[in-house]
Amino acid sequence: MSDTATVTSPPDTGTDAAPARRRPALSPSRASDFKQCPLLYRFRAVDRLPEVPTRAQVRGTLVHAVLERLFALPAAERLAPRAKELLEPTWAELSEASPEWTELFAEEGQGTAKEPDVAGWLTSAEKLLDAYFDLEDPRRLEPEACELHVEIELGSGVRLRGYIDRVDVAPTGEIRVVDYKTGAAPREIGEAKALFQMKFYAVVLWRLRGVVPRQLKLMYLTDGQSLAYTPEEAELVRFERTLEAIWQAILRAGRSGDFRPSKSKLCAWCDHQAHCPEFGGTPPDYPGWPEPDPGEETALDRAD
Template sequence: MNDFTNCPQLYKYRAIDLLPEPPSIDAERGKLIHSVLEDIFELPAADRTFESAVDLLPESWSAQLEKTPELNALVLDEKEWMDRAQALLTNYFSLENPTTFEPTYRELHLERNISDEVYLHGYVDRLDIAPTGEVRIVDYKTGKSPKPGWEDKALFQLRVYALLYWQNHGVLPRMLKLIYLGDVKTIESQPTEAQLTSTEKKLNNIGSEILTAIETGHFPTRKSKLCDWCFFKAICPAHVK
């Protein structure tokens, strides 16, 4: 859905045509950090330290290289790569103390049919349920936080998760939390029923637009600054004359 709203043509390349893309160095760094932050909660609370997180890095990195061997050609300086990963973990531990709480779910799969023709699903990085029942949805980002005025767009993903959880479990999450490790910032929001109802309407609208595009075969391009990072720019009608 993010791809379609950013550029319907990009959605077509990825979701309809299923064109292959090379691994993204930033995305792969994110996967590495996410893996470590998931695994550290396997340890007893007292052992969830920065040093333990760093100790998990080599094994997580080896598993990632085995799964995506193309990374060997992308990561030319492994020491620099690992130093950057350690810096991001340092930033995480300055924002949260994982020894003080127990996460209820990690990589929680949420799913629901939002219409007869549209199935929606996603994976939540972490979902915490307090002893008193309050639900907190947490998402890690290894990049930098959005510029002022763009926070609402960043929170859309978590509102979708909140909507799915609310619809499936009948509990309105109390807190949405985005953790940005790139610049050591967090964004928090307390979702309301009105916000999540609005999110559901937006999802249905996007779903209808996707179905119309599939039926008509019309996936318009949408030029923006994001084009400079798009692998498909070389074949995109907006850039190929």
């Protein structure tokens, strides 16, 4: 069976047509969730339990959006002051689309955002943009795509779906996958998780284009560090099998409802301890396998 692929969302077919029903797919974030803790996957993909984003997560989403807009400008205008000018209007757009994010800055017991808090938060975003400009000069780059939606069905039937921050293609055809991380460069566990995400994208692009990406590049903006990795085709073949095994394990758990918790140091950052048996909690009644699609990835998933 051959691979089938898309690189954009399906077009709108009109208001009278039935909405297109997408097949369930695996995203890098949800695959990573299942590897970390099957019950966390269930809480996020099946139960869809709400999670309150942190200011750092929302700031990451903001910086990603600013960098996307920056590369839409003519090359000569891609300067640090111009990027900072984009912060406030971009935040206005994002907060209008997700007004609940403004509650992160509300005065206790009041419901209105504290201007000093928002101003200081935007200043912290400016520092991340400064770190980005220390790492590279966007005037010298012409990315093929930013925030690229990719989707492919492998020959095994596993459907992969995700968003890539940036794809650079050299005149010689070599591909570089770039991901912005607004946190600090991670230690061993975090680095493995980040590389898992990048290898996921590498598999998708390899199957879409028939070319193994030359470089996977992670840019950590809190401490101004970058991590570059060169994958090999044999490695991506093995990784593809890993993704297929993860998806089969998810399907088995989905049929039975048996999503088991896996306790680790990462539990300290989990929003769902109140529902987790490892912490004396009780999960909600299992609602069954979700329809139409448990594999979507949000902007907050990708914000880091």
